Structure formats: structure tokens, C-alpha cells
Amino acid sequence: MGAYILKRLISAVPVVLGITVIVFVIMSLIPGDPATAILGSYATPENVAKLNRDLGLDRSLPEQYFIWIGNMATGEFGRSYSLNRPVLDEVMERFGATLILAGTALVLCSVLGIVAGVISAARQYGLADKAITFAVLIGISIPSFFLGMMMILLFAVDLRWFPVSGMYLPYGGGDLQDLLWHLAMPAAALAVVATGVVARLSRSAMLEVLRLDFIRTARAKGVGERRVIWGHALRAAMVSIIPVIGVQAGFVLSGAVYIEIVFQWHGIGEMLVNAILKRDILLVQGGVVVVATCYVLFNLVVDVCQSLLDPRVKA
Incomplete structure (x- = not known):
């Protein structure tokens, strides 16, 4: 290894x-x-x-x-012209906020997408399969930034369930509950499209696994259907699902730029847009390199996880 x-x-x-x-x-x-x-x-x-x-x-x-x-x-990324501070300090400060947003969206799309895909495959051509397929197609078709604006109008302006923008209340707050309250809408908006992609590919992977001989053998031995689906079949399908999640990590990182602008989330996406407008070259270059490096390292983690599930990957 x-x-x-x-x-x-x-x-x-x-x-x-x-x-x-x-x-x-x-x-x-x-x-x-x-x-x-x-x-x-x-x-x-x-x-x-x-x-x-x-x-x-x-x-x-x-x-x-x-x-x-x-x-x-050597760790010297230069100094931001527009902010008059070291580029690395600004990027790391903003990148923490982006990781919270993108990481939450990635967890949401992974869990919800896999669960939806498994249920859809287990109930192939049934009512649940058709409902999930319909919802997934709608989710994939809606741009994240447009969905974010619609969520603001409905849940923040009309219903007043969530705050319109920011990471914390401008007065008081600042605790975990306040952060989660502000995080709910942007993370959900960012995760919708990725959830649809993970769900569709999870369904395809599960359908292939459910046709394999070892699944028929497990059922013939009297293993419960729940254990067959969520134990044996899902573990085998994860070999094909994990790379999809790795690709979606890049999607949520890039999509965070739009979501951060819509929700005024003070992350690296908002920083990059402002830096481009101000022609702050070193800040843009430093921010993009840090994000790209993080994505490459995440894909390394995905490859390692895939190799643990399927040793043939290392061949």
C-alpha cells in the first residue's frame, strides 16, 4: 500500500x-x-x-x-496588491470557509445520492424508482446558482426560516448552531446537482452488482434481502461509486464560487472573483493553485479507498 x-x-x-x-x-x-x-x-x-x-x-x-x-x-506565495497582506494567509483564511461549504455539500450528495441510488435499484421500475428518477432529473437540470436564488426568495425572504447570506449573524451568534443555520441553504443548493449524478451512477452500479452470481448465491442461502442489498451488493458497488464521488468533489469546489457569490459566503470563491476584478494576479494564482492541489490530494485519497475495496486497482 x-x-x-x-x-x-x-x-x-x-x-x-x-x-x-x-x-x-x-x-x-x-x-x-x-x-x-x-x-x-x-x-x-x-x-x-x-x-x-x-x-x-x-x-x-x-x-x-x-x-x-x-x-x-519555499512557501512564499507573494503579497496581495489589493489587500496588502500575504497571499497565503488570505487564501488559507478563506479556504477554511470554502472547505466547510464544499465538504458539507460533498457529504450530503454522497450520502443522499448513494441511498437514493440503492433504493432506486432495489425497487427497479417500481414507484420509488420512478419518483427518485424524476426528482434526480429535475435536480440535475437546475443550475446551482439559480436554485440558490430561488431558495433565498422562498426560505429566507418569504418564510424567514433561514438567513439570507453570510456565515454568522452580524450581531451575537458565532457558535456552531449559528454556522449550521447559515450553512443549510448554500450547502443544499450546491449539493443538488451532485446528488443527482451520484444517485444515477449508484443505481447503475447497484443494478450491475445485483445481477452477479454471488448475489444469487446469498439469496439462495436465505440471507435477508436487507443484508443482501446494504451489505453485500452495496460494498461491491462502492468500487464504482467512489470514483464518481471523487469527480463530484471537483464539481462542488468549482460550484462553490457561484454559491459563495449568491449567499455572500466569505470563502475562496468570493475571494477569487474579487481578485480577478481587481487584477490581483498573485492572489488569483495562489488561490487557484491551493484549490487545485487540494482536489488532486482528495483524488489520491479516493484512489486509496478504492484500492482498499478492490485490490485489483493497484495492479
């Missing part, structure tokens, strides 16, 4: 490096001059030239990239 994890870690290095190249190139293609955006009304040619020299923006793109990647390798 240790050799397999080491192999997967080594294979992840070029992926992360490729992401840094893509992010750097895309940011260099954005029109406009960062120095001019930073200086504003003080953007005289002399001041712009001086700031470009100070920031290293007067060098060639390859030089800028290798300086940036070398600094990141």
Missing part, C-alpha cells in the same frame, strides 16, 4: 505543475496592466514603470513563472 501511495503522489506532481503553468498563462493573457490597476489615479508612466520593476513584471514570462514557482516551493 505504501508503494502505491508513493506512486500516486509522484504522478500527482506533474499534474500540479501543469496547473500552475495553465493558471500563469491565463492570467498573463488577461488584458490590462496590473500596475495601472493598483496605482489608479497615480498611474503616471514613471510610477507604472517603477511598480512593474518592483513586482518583477518587467521581466519575460518564463522568468516570471520560474520566480513565482520557486517562491511557492
Whole structure:
């Protein structure tokens, strides 16, 4: 197992490096001059030239990239122009909020999706299967940001069950109950589409497993149907379900950008949007690299879990 994890870690290095190249190139293609955006009304040619020299923006793109990647390798992500604070400090502070939102949404979509998929497969062509399929198709078809706005209108404005935005009450609060109260709507809105995807693929995986010989053997031996479904069949199907959950982790991380804007959730998605608008290149690059690295590491965890369930994966 240790050799397999080491192999997967080594294979992840070029992926992360490729992401840094893509992010750097895309940011260099954005029109406009960062120095001019930073200086504003003080953007005289002399001041712009001086700031470009100070920031290293007067060098060639390859030089800028290798300086940036070398600094990141030592833990120095640079300093945010717009916030006047270290990039890494801002990214880590915001990333914690995003992990709470995305992690909750991932747990919701995984649990609800698997349960819905198992029930749908166990009751194939029945009323439960048709109802779940109908609900899943509607959920997959609705964009998360649109669903979030509709939830705000219904549950926050009309019914006043949940707060409109933010992570905590502006006065008082600040405890776990307050956080969960604010988290309910954005996490649900973010999890809906991913839940539908997990449910559909869980249903397909379960249907394949339920046709296998060992399931017929278990039933022939008199094993209870509940144990056959939730014990034997689900465990075998998890080999196919776990990679789907890994893919949905990337979906909820990217979808968190829209949800954070809709619900004013102060995470890394909101930070990236503001940084792009202000041409804060180092902050954007640092934020994207941290998110991408987290996603790569999560997929490593998914691969390890899959290999524990099916040793053939390591072959």
C-alpha cells in the first residue's frame, strides 16, 4: 500500500505543475496592466514603470513563472496588491470557509445520492424508482446558482426560516448552531446537482452488482434481502461509486464560487472573483493553485479507498 501511495503522489506532481503553468498563462493573457490597476489615479508612466520593476513584471514570462514557482516551493506565495497582506494567509483564511461549504455539500450528495441510488435499484421500475428518477432529473437540470436564488426568495425572504447570506449573524451568534443555520441553504443548493449524478451512477452500479452470481448465491442461502442489498451488493458497488464521488468533489469546489457569490459566503470563491476584478494576479494564482492541489490530494485519497475495496486497482 505504501508503494502505491508513493506512486500516486509522484504522478500527482506533474499534474500540479501543469496547473500552475495553465493558471500563469491565463492570467498573463488577461488584458490590462496590473500596475495601472493598483496605482489608479497615480498611474503616471514613471510610477507604472517603477511598480512593474518592483513586482518583477518587467521581466519575460518564463522568468516570471520560474520566480513565482520557486517562491511557492519555499512557501512564499507573494503579497496581495489589493489587500496588502500575504497571499497565503488570505487564501488559507478563506479556504477554511470554502472547505466547510464544499465538504458539507460533498457529504450530503454522497450520502443522499448513494441511498437514493440503492433504493432506486432495489425497487427497479417500481414507484420509488420512478419518483427518485424524476426528482434526480429535475435536480440535475437546475443550475446551482439559480436554485440558490430561488431558495433565498422562498426560505429566507418569504418564510424567514433561514438567513439570507453570510456565515454568522452580524450581531451575537458565532457558535456552531449559528454556522449550521447559515450553512443549510448554500450547502443544499450546491449539493443538488451532485446528488443527482451520484444517485444515477449508484443505481447503475447497484443494478450491475445485483445481477452477479454471488448475489444469487446469498439469496439462495436465505440471507435477508436487507443484508443482501446494504451489505453485500452495496460494498461491491462502492468500487464504482467512489470514483464518481471523487469527480463530484471537483464539481462542488468549482460550484462553490457561484454559491459563495449568491449567499455572500466569505470563502475562496468570493475571494477569487474579487481578485480577478481587481487584477490581483498573485492572489488569483495562489488561490487557484491551493484549490487545485487540494482536489488532486482528495483524488489520491479516493484512489486509496478504492484500492482498499478492490485490490485489483493497484495492479
